[in-house]
Amino acid sequence: MDPNPKPAVPPKKRRIGVLTSGGDAPGMNGAVRAVVRMALHSDCEAYAVYEGYEGLVNGGNMIRQMHWEDVRGWLSRGGTLIGSARCMSFRERAGRLRAAKNMVLRGIDALVVCGGDGSLTGADVFRAEWSGLLQELVSAGELTEEQIKPYSVLNIVGLVGSIDNDMSGTDATIGCYSSLTRICDAVDDVFDTAYSHQRGFVIEVMGRHCGWLALMSAISTGADWLFIPEIPPRDGWEDDMCASITKNRKERGKRRTIVIVAEGAQDRQLNKISSSTIKDILTQRLGLDTRTTVLGHTQRGGAACAYDRWLSTLQGVEAVRAVLDMTPTSPSPVITIRENKIMRTPLMEAVQATKDVTAKIHAKDFQAAMTLRDPEFKETYRAYLNTATPDHPKMMVSQEKKMRIAIIHVGAPAGGMNQATRAAVAYCLTRGHTALAIHNGFPGLIRHHADKPISSVREVQWLESDSWVNEGGSDIGTNRGLPSEDMEGAAKAFELHKFDALFVVGGFEAFTAVSQLRKARAQYDAFKIPIVVLPATISNNVPGTEYSLGSDTCLNTLIEFCDAIRQSASSSRRRVFVIETQGGQSGYIATTAGLAVGAVAVYIPEEGIDIKMLSRDIDFLRDNFVRDKGANRAGKIILRNECASKTYSTQVIADMIKEEAHGRFESRAAVPGHFQQGGKPSPMDRVRALRMSIKCMQHLESYAGKSREQIAADDMSATVIGVKGSQVLFSPMGGETGLEATETDWERRRPKSEFWLELQDVVNVLSGRTGNRAVD
Ligand code: ATP
Numbered sequence: 001m002d003p004n005p006k007p008a009v010p011p012k013k014r015r016i017g018v019l020t021s022g023g024d025a026p027g028m029n030g031a032v033r034a035v036v037r038m039a040l041h042s043d044c045e046a047y048a049v050y051e052g053y054e055g056l057v058n059g060g061n062m063i064r065q066m067h068w069e070d071v072r073g074w075l076s077r078g079g080t081l082i083g084s085a086r087c088m089s090f091r092e093r094a095g096r097l098r099a100a101k102n103m104v105l106r107g108i109d110a111l112v113v114c115g116g117d118g119s120l121t122g123a124d125v126f127r128a129e130w131s132g133l134l135q136e137l138v139s140a141g142e143l144t145e146e147q148i149k150p151y152s153v154l155n156i157v158g159l160v161g162s163i164d165n166d167m168s169g170t171d172a173t174i175g176c177y178s179s180l181t182r183i184c185d186a187v188d189d190v191f192d193t194a195y196s197h198q199r200g201f202v203i204e205v206m207g208r209h210c211g212w213l214a215l216m217s218a219i220s221t222g223a224d225w226l227f228i229p230e231i232p233p234r235d236g237w238e239d240d241m242c243a244s245i246t247k248n249r250k251e252r253g254k255r256r257t258i259v260i261v262a263e264g265a266q267d268r269q270l271n272k273i274s275s276s277t278i279k280d281i282l283t284q285r286l287g288l289d290t291r292t293t294v295l296g297h298t299q300r301g302g303a304a305c306a307y308d309r310w311l312s313t314l315q316g317v318e319a320v321r322a323v324l325d326m327t328p329t330s331p332s333p334v335i336t337i338r339e340n341k342i343m344r345t346p347l348m349e350a351v352q353a354t355k356d357v358t359a360k361i362h363a364k365d366f367q368a369a370m371t372l373r374d375p376e377f378k379e380t381y382r383a384y385l386n387t388a389t390p391d392h393p394k395m396m397v398s399q400e401k402k403m404r405i406a407i408i409h410v411g412a413p414a415g416g417m418n419q420a421t422r423a424a425v426a427y428c429l430t431r432g433h434t435a436l437a438i439h440n441g442f443p444g445l446i447r448h449h450a451d452k453p454i455s456s457v458r459e460v461q462w463l464e465s466d467s468w469v470n471e472g473g474s475d476i477g478t479n480r481g482l483p484s485e486d487m488e489g490a491a492k493a494f495e496l497h498k499f500d501a502l503f504v505v506g507g508f509e510a511f512t513a514v515s516q517l518r519k520a521r522a523q524y525d526a527f528k529i530p531i532v533v534l535p536a537t538i539s540n541n542v543p544g545t546e547y548s549l550g551s552d553t554c555l556n557t558l559i560e561f562c563d564a565i566r567q568s569a570s571s572s573r574r575r576v577f578v579i580e581t582q583g584g585q586s587g588y589i590a591t592t593a594g595l596a597v598g599a600v601a602v603y604i605p606e607e608g609i610d611i612k613m614l615s616r617d618i619d620f621l622r623d624n625f626v627r628d629k630g631a632n633r634a635g636k637i638i639l640r641n642e643c644a645s646k647t648y649s650t651q652v653i654a655d656m657i658k659e660e661a662h663g664r665f666e667s668r669a670a671v672p673g674h675f676q677q678g679g680k681p682s683p684m685d686r687v688r689a690l691r692m693s694i695k696c697m698q699h700l701e702s703y704a705g706k707s708r709e710q711i712a713a714d715d716m717s718a719t720v721i722g723v724k725g726s727q728v729l730f731s732p733m734g735g736e737t738g739l740e741a742t743e744t745d746w747e748r749r750r751p752k753s754e755f756w757l758e759l760q761d762v763v764n765v766l767s768g769r770t771g772n773r774a775v776d
Contacts, residue, residue, distance in 0.1 A: 013043055013044050013045055014039075014042075014044040014045070014109060014110055014323065014324070015044065015045045015046075015047060015106065015107045015108045015109060015110070016035065016039045016044050016045070016046055016047070016108070016110045016111075016112060016320065016323055017047045017048075017049050017056075017063070017103070017106075017108040017110065017111045017112070018031075018032050018035040018036065018046065018047070018048055018049065018082075018111070018112045018113075018114070019048070019049035019050075019052055019053070019055060019056065019082065019111070019112075019113055019114070019115075020032065020052060020080040020082055020083070020084045020114045020115060020161060021052035021053055021084055021085070021087075021113060021114070021115035021116075021118075021119035021122070022052070022084060022086070022115040022116040022118055022119045022161070022162065023084070023116065023162065023163065023300065024079045024080045024084045024161075024300060025080075025161045025162055025163045025173070025174055025175025025176075025178075025179070025300065026078050026079070026163075026174075026175050026178035026179070026300070026301075026302060026303060026304035026305070026308055027161065027174040027175045027178060027304040027308030027309065027311065027312035028079070028080040028084075028114055028161045028174060028175070028312070029071075029074040029075065029077045029078075029079070029080060029081050029304075029312075030074065030075050030174075030304055030308065030309050030312030030313050030316065031112075031114045031159050031161065031174055031312040031313075031315060031316040031319075032048065032071060032074065032080070032081070032082055032114070032316070033071035033074040033075060033313070033316070033598075033766070034312065034313045034314075034315070034316025034317050034319075034320075034766060035112050035316040035319055035320055036048070036066045036068075036070065036071045037068060037071065037765070037766045037768075038316060038317045038319075038320040038321075038765065038766070039320050040067075040068055041765050041766075041770075042320060042324060044320070044323075044324075045065060046065070046066040047063055047064065047065055047066060047106065047108055048063075048064050048066050048070075048082045049062065049063050049082070049111075050062040050063070050064065050082050050083050051082075051083040051084065051085045051087075052083065052084045052085040052086075052087055052115070052119070053085070053087035053089075053090035053095070053099065053119075053122060054085045054087040054089075054090075055083075056090070056099035056102060056103065057087060057089050057090055057095045057096075057098045057099045057102070058098075058102075059098070059099075059101075059102030059105070059106070063102060063106055063108070068768065073598070075304070075309050075313070075596065075597065075598045076303050076304075076309075076559075076563045076566075076597070076598075077303065078301055078302045078303050078304070079300075079301070080161075084115070090122055090126075091122070093129070093133075096125070096126055096129060096133060097133050097136060097137065099126065100126075100130065100133040100134060100137060101137050101142055101143060103151070103154075104134070104137075104143055104147060104148055104151050105143075105147075109150070109151050109153070109154065109155065110154070110155040110156075110157070110323040110326075111123065111126075111154065111155070111156050111157075112156075112157045112158075112159060112316075112319045112320070112323070113156065113157070113158055113159070114158075114159040114160075114161040114174065115158075115159075115160075115161055115162070116160070116161070116162035116164070116166070116167070116173075117162075117166065117167055117351050117354045117355070120158040120160070120167075120334060120347055120350075120351050121351050123156045123158060123332070123347070124156065124332060124347055124348050124351065126154070126156070127154050127156045127332055130153075130154040131152065134148040134151065134152075135148075152328070153328040155323050155326045155330075155332070156332040156347070157319040157322045157323055157326075157332065157333055157334070157335065158332065158333070158334035158335065158347045158350075159174060159312075159315050159316065159319055159334070159335050160173040160174060160334060160335075160336070160350075161173065161174040161175055161312075162174070162175060162176070163175045163176055163178070163179035163206060163213070163299060163300055164176065164206060164207050164208075164209075164210045164212065164213065165210060165212035165213065166207075166209055166210035166212065166354060166357075167334075167336075167350055167351075167354050168350055168353035168354045168356075168357060168372060168373065168374065169334070169336050169345045169349065169350035169353060169354075169374070170334075170336035170337055170338070170345070170350070170374070171336075171337050171338055171339060171374060171376050172307070172311060172337055174308055174311055174312045174315065175300075175304070175308055176212065176213070176308075177305050177307040177308055177311075177683065177684055178302065178303075178304045178305045178307075178308045179206070179213060179299045179300065180213060180216050180217060180220070180683040180684075181305045181556075181682065181683055182295070182298055182299050182300075182301070182302060183203075183205050183213060183217040183295060183299060183683075184217055184220045184221060184470070184683045184686075186203070186293070186295055186298065187201075187203055187217060187220075187221040187223075187258065187260075188221065188470050188680060190203065190258070190293060191221070191256060191258070191470065194255075194256035194257070194258065195255050195256045198255045198256070198289070199256065199257070199288070199289045199290065199291060200245070200256075200257035200258075200259070200279075200282050200286075200288040200289065200290035200291070201256070201257070201258050201259070201290070201291055201292075201293060202259045202261060202275045202278045202279045202282070202290060202291070202292045202293070203217075203223075203258065203259070203260050203261070203275075203292075203293045203294075203295065204261050204262075204263055204274075204275040204292070204293070204294040204295065205217055205260060205261070205262060205263070205295055205299065206262075206263055206295070206299050206300075207228070207229065207262035207263055207264055208229070208262075208263055208264040209229055209264055209357070209358050209361065210229065210230070210262075210264075210357075211226075211227075211228020211229055211230050211231070211262045211264075211265075212377065213262065213299070214226060214227070214228045214260050214261065214262035214265075215228055215377070215380060215381055215384060216380070216683060216687050217260055217683070218260040218384060218388075219380065219383070219384050219387075219686065219687050219690050220469070220470070220683045220686040220687060221258060221260070221469060221470060222258070222387075222388075222422075222466060222469035222470075223258040223259060223260045223388070224244065224245050224248055224254070224257050224258055224259060224388065225241050225244060225245065225259045225260075225388075226259070226260050226261075226384065226388070227259075227260070227261040227262060227265035227273050227278070228262045228264075228265060229262055229264040229265060229266055229361060230357070230361060230366060230369050230370055230373060231366055231370060231381065232265075232266050232267050232268045232270075232273075232366060233267065233268075233273075234268065235267070235268060237267070238281050238285070241259075241278075241281070242281065242282070242285050242286055244389065245257050245259075245282070245286065245288075246286060252462050252463045252466070253463050254463070254466065257282070257288065257290075259278055259282070261273065261274075261275050261278060268364065268366075269364075270361075270362070270364065275292045275294060276292060278292075279291070279292045303563065305556055305559075305682065306552060306555035306556045306558075306559050306592070306593070306596045306682075307552060307555075307682075307684055309559065309595070309596035309597075310555075310592060310595055310596055311337060313595055313596075313762065313766065314342050314595075314759075314762065315335040315337070315342060317762055317765075317766075318335045318342050318344070319335050322335065322344055331346045331347070331348070332346070332347040332348070333345060333346060333347055334346075334347040334350050334351075336350065338725075338726035338727075339547075339723045339724075339725065339726050339727060339728060340546045340547060340723045340724075340725060340726070340755075341725045341726040343726070353372055356372050357369050357372045357373060360372060376691075379691065380687065380690075380691055383423070383690050383691050383694045384690070386423075386426065386427050386430050386694055387422070387423050387426035387427065387430070387690065387694075388426075389430070395430045395431060396430075396431060396432040397431050397432050397433070397701070397704070400704075400705065401701070401704040401705060402431075402432050402433055402434070402704075403433045403434070403500040403501050403700070403701065403704055404433070404434045404436060404497070404498050404499055404500045404501075405424070405428055405433050405434065405435055405436065405499075405500065405501045405502075405503060405697070405700060406436045406437075406438055406457070406494075406497065406499040406501070406502050406503065407421050407424055407425070407435060407436065407437050407438065407460075407476070407502075407503045407505070408437075408438040408441060408442070408445070408476075408502065408503070408504050408505070408506075409421075409441060409474045409476055409477065409478035409479075409504075409505050409506055409510075409536075410441050410442065410478060410479065410480070410482075410504055410505070410506035410507075410509045410510035410513050411478060411480055411506035411507040411508065411509040411510055411536075411537060412478065412480070412507065412537065412538070412677060413472070413473040413474045413478050413550075413677055414506075414507065414536040414537050414538050414548070414549055414550025414551075414553070414554075414677065415472050415538075415549065415550040415552070415553030415554070415679065415680070415681030415682060415685045416536055416549030416550050416553065416681045416685035416686060416688065416689040417473070417474045417478065417505050417506075417536050417549065417550070417689075418468035418469075418471050418472070418473070418474065418475050418681075419468065419469060419549075419681060419685070419686045419689035419690060419693075420505050420534055420536065420549060420689040420690075420692070420693040421437065421460075421465065421468060421475070421476060421505065421693075422465040422466065422468040422469055423689060423690040423693035423694055423697075424503055424693045424694075424696070424697055425437075425460045425462070425465040426462065426465065427693070427694050427697040428697065429461075429462055431697075431701070433701075434459055435459065435460045435465075436457050436458065436459055436460070436497060436499070437457070437458050437459075437460045437476040438456060438457050438476070439456045439457070439458065439476050439477045440456065440476075440477035440478075440479050441477065441478055441479025441480070441481055442479065442481045442482060442483045442485065442490060442513060443479050443481035443485065444456040444477060444479060445457065445490060445493045446483075446485065446486045446489040446490055446493060456493075457493070457497045469686070470680055470681070470686070471680070471681075472553070472678055472679050472680050472681055473678070478506065480509050482509065482512060482513050482516060483513055483516050483517055483520070484516050487516070487520050487523070487524065488524075490517075490526075491520070491523075491524035491526040491527065492526075494524075494526035494527065494529070495526045499526075499529055500529055500704075501529050501530045501531070501700040501701075501703065502517075502529060502530075502531040502532075503531075503532055503534065503693075503696055503697070503700065504531065504532065504533045504534070505533075505534045505536045505549070506533070506535075506536055506537065507535065507536060507537025507539060507541065507542060507548065508537065508539070508541055508542055508584075508749045508750075510533050510535070510536070510542070511533055511535070511542050511543065511544075511720065511733075511739075511744075514531050514533050514718055514720075514733060515718075515733055515734075515740050517531060517718070518531070518718040518733055518734050519734075521712050525708055528708035528709070528711050528712040528717075529703075529708075529711060529717075530699070530700045530702075530703040530711060530717045530718075531717065531718045531719075532696045532699055532700060532718075532719050532720070532721060532730070533719070533720045533721070533733075534549065534689075534692055534693060534696055534721055535547075535548035535549065535720065535721075535722060536548055536549035536550050536689075537549075537550055537551070538550045538551055538553070538554035538582060538583070538589060538676060538677060539551075539582065539583045539584045539586045539588065539589065539750075540583075540586065540588040540589065541583070541584060541585070541586035541588065541749060541750040541751065542720065542722070542751075543720065543731075543739045543740075543743040543744045543750075543751040543752075544719075544720035544721075544722040544724075544731040544739045544743065544751075545720060545721070545722025545723055545724065546722065546723045546724060546725070546755045546756070547688070547722070547723040549681075549685050549688060549689050549692075550677075550681070550685060551588065551589065551592075551685075552682045552684040552685045552688075553679060553680075553681045553682040553685045554582075554589055554676045554677070555589065555592055555593055555596060555682075556679075556682050557672070557675060557676055557678070557679050558579075558581060558589065558593040558596075558597075558672065558676060559593060559596050559597050561579070561670075561672045561675065562577075562579060562593065562597040562599075562637050562639075563597065565577050565579070565635065565637075565670055566597070566635040566636070566637055567635075568635070574625055574635070574664070574665040574666065575635040575636070575665065575666045575667065575668060576600070576621060576635065576636045576637075576638060576654075576657055576661075576665060576666070576667045576668075577635050577636070577637050577638070577667075577668050577669075577670055578638045578640055578650050578653045578654040578657070578667065578668070578669050578670070579637060579638070579639050579640070579650075579669075579670045579671070579672065580639075580640050580641075580642055580650040580669070580670070580671040580672070581593060581639055581640070581641050581642065581672075581676065582641075582642055582673075582676050582677070583641050583642065583643075584642070584643060584749060584750075585605045585643050585748040585749055585750050586605070586606075586641075586749075586750045586754065587602070587603075587604025587605055587606050587607075587641045587644070587754075588754065588756050589641070589676075590602050590603070590604050590639045590640065590641040590644075591604060591639075591756055591757075591759050591760055591763060592756065592759065593639055594637075594639045594763045595759055595762060595763050595766075597637055597639075598637075598766065598767060599637045599638060599639045599763060599767060600617070600620070600621065600624075600636050600637060600638050600767050600769065601617050601620075601638050601639075601763075601764075601767070601769055602638070602639045602640075602641075602760065602763055603638070603639070603640040603641060603644040603645070603648075603653075604641045604644055604760070605641055605643045605644050605748075606754065606757060607644075607760070608644065608645055609640075609644050609645035609647075609648040609653075614648065614653065614656060617638070617769070618656070618657055618660045618661075620768075620769060621636065621657065621661070621665070622660070622661065622664065624636075624768075625661075625664055625665050626664075638653070640653060650669045650670075650671060651669045653669070654667045654668055654669035655667070691728075692721050692728065695721060695728065696721055699716075699719070699721070699730060703717060715732035715733075715734055715735040715738060716730060716732050718732065718733045718734060719731060719732055719733060720733065720739060731743075
């Protein structure tokens with residue numbers, strides 16, 4: 001390759017460069033893969049700039065054209081395969097001058113930068129100086145007017161890749177959930193030893209200026225105490241911490257004590273609070289056998305979790321779309337996410353807001369720092385306090401507002417059910433309500449009511465629910481049975497136990513159950529209480545939400561399965577694995593997993609399977625294996641939802657592929673089955689369980705003191721909480737515009753319109769199934 005090509009005529013196609021900069025983060029490879037493949041799909045050329053800005057400054061072989069196959073298999077790789085560096089010379093104008101020259105010489109007129117706020121600031125400085133840099137290069141005789149003419153505008157798009165999640169304007173950065181997963185795995189392991197020896201553990205996590213990792217890991221592991229930079233504890237915190245921990249151990253019988261401290265934790269005078277200081281306090285004042293664990297760089301390592309693969313892929317695709325949409329006057333965007341919606345935000349606004357947070361912390365204006373952080377962060381912090389310090393006198397409601405809140409699980413188990421219940425119980429105890437767990441769903445409630453009245457409904461206390469913090473499944477028992485099996489019995493049980501409100505955690509059956517109760521209000525006054533559904537199902541098929549608890553845990557389980565099975569083929573012959581996913585009549589899990597593992601094709605019930613489709617895909621595979629020169633012999637994955645076709649079963653498809661391959665490659669069927677419903681809940685499911693559960697409790701509480709008739713007349717008294725685009729909302733079940741009438745496909749047990757269907761296109765584009773490219 002000529003290291004110094006001088007294109008006299010600018011390329012007709014865009015040449016898009018991509019680099020990763022700052023600290024590495026899991027998911028950066030997914031972003032590069034998506035940028036490269038989306039660029040190629042859009043008839044542009046893609047260039048990887050190696051070692052961050054270092055590669056831009058040095059040019060030559062550090063800027064390499066990328067082809068479709070170059071990024072094969074990158075989704076499952078940790079770190080960043082194109083390297084990252086902290087580049088001092090790019091901080092100087094002279095360095096940026098060299099970078100500008102290299103870009104013009106290579107004909108690159110758009111740059112996607114994946115990094116933290118420092119890297120994105122650098123990108124914006126570069127963009128702002130761009131025309132001045134070019135003029136200077138011409139004046140110095142390094143480039144000619146003719147050479148720079150086509151490059152008058154530099155398009156920059158930012159992707160936030162950082163484990164800290166410290167960028168304002170986005171709920172999550174690429175890498176933060178993977179890092180949180182590493183932390184939670186470590187703390188879950190420490191749990192066992194802490195429990196066995198009744199020990200205390202002080203665990204230090206990353207986050208110099210941002211407490212996101214510390215806060216989310218404290219929530220996910222039920223930590224007793226938390227230190228984050230944004231909200232230093234009040235003076236005398238040592239006494240507060242010791243008193244709270246003593247209470248947890250003595251009064252609530254907790255055998256283990258976990259304190260999470262962000263590396264940037266400080267007191268109100270900005271003096272560092274270190275993990276060893278905390279350890280000494282616990283040891284000396286409480287005589288607690290306390291150990292310190294500094295998690296360090298393990299937090300950065302490993303493959304990206306499902307969410308980071310999904311996020312980096314969709315954001316990489318969006319970055320290329322943004323490049324193609326940009327006009328000479330468009331401000332540079334950074335690709336962000338709010339709840340479930342990928343968005344574009346002005347880059348400098350996001351960077352400025354991030355810097356403002358740090359400035360406010362330095363100025364000891366902690367209130368303002370917290371306000372400048374994302375609303376989600378603030379809300380989640382409050383939610384943590386609600387559950388970490390139950391029975392705090394200031395938080396109690398007045399006597400007449402105290403409620404008896406029943407909690408029930410309906411349907412198949414899903415990760416996050418226990419966490420949602422734990423959070424609801426802790427909230428109830430904090431506020432002075434009574435939390436009643438209904439064991440084994442509606443059949444449990446009805447049956448036990450008839451036989452031995454009280455046994456299926458039990459008041460839950462703090463300690464019992466505390467251990468649910470990291471457990472999968474449903475501890476109180478879940479059941480698919482519906483109240484319609486004995487509506488009268490259900491009504492009697494509601495009356496007997498004096499339920500004032502009902503919190504239902506579960507999937508489509510939970511939705512159906514609440515619909516039945518709502519409709520039965522006409523006959524039974526007992527059901528005229530506020531009822532809310534918190535969707536929890538791996539199928540993610542509940543109307544009113546784009547996200548259900550448990551779906552993230554299931555995705556992580558599935559990608560682990562796919563990664564392992566794919567790797568198993570690396571040393572043997574070439575193989576295609578046809579893997580069957582659960583999901584009922586909804587192809588959500590199959591499609592999202594397909595996106596996260598780079599599947600060749602995904603078969604879903606919404607589209608069905610026909611012979612033409614199979615024939616095309618077999619041709620596609622055949623062609624692909626011919627072009628595969630053996631650089632990457634890992635297996636290829638096809639995902640098939642369990643209900644995608646009655647005729648073309650997973651085994652039949654695998655057999656057809658094998659037959660048609662004529663010995664050039666093999667095919668195998670694999671069914672992970674109930675493996676998909678098990679495992680420890682992912683941190684995302686744990687955190688969202690807490691946040692959404694507390695919102696549900698607050699919603700139920702808002703009905704305190706209302707009459708049964710007022711409640712029945714209010715459509716919002718039977719609702720579903722859900723993520724809808726960029727918001728978390730309650731949607732009414734009944735009424736003309738309610739979910740039951742407008743959004744539910746009752747026959748197929750899924751929402752009428754499924755937000756994720758468009759992701760099928762992304763899977764197809766990035767696997768090359770759309771267009772004529774090689775597959776992953
Ligand atoms: P992390 O969140 O992991 O710290 P970061 O992107 O914030 O990532 P930095 O070390 O701050 O990491 O920045 C990475 C690189 O970006 C720097 O080494 C430098 O090359 C470039 N950079 C940062 N700030 C600027 C700036 N103000 N002007 C020019 N370049 C910059």
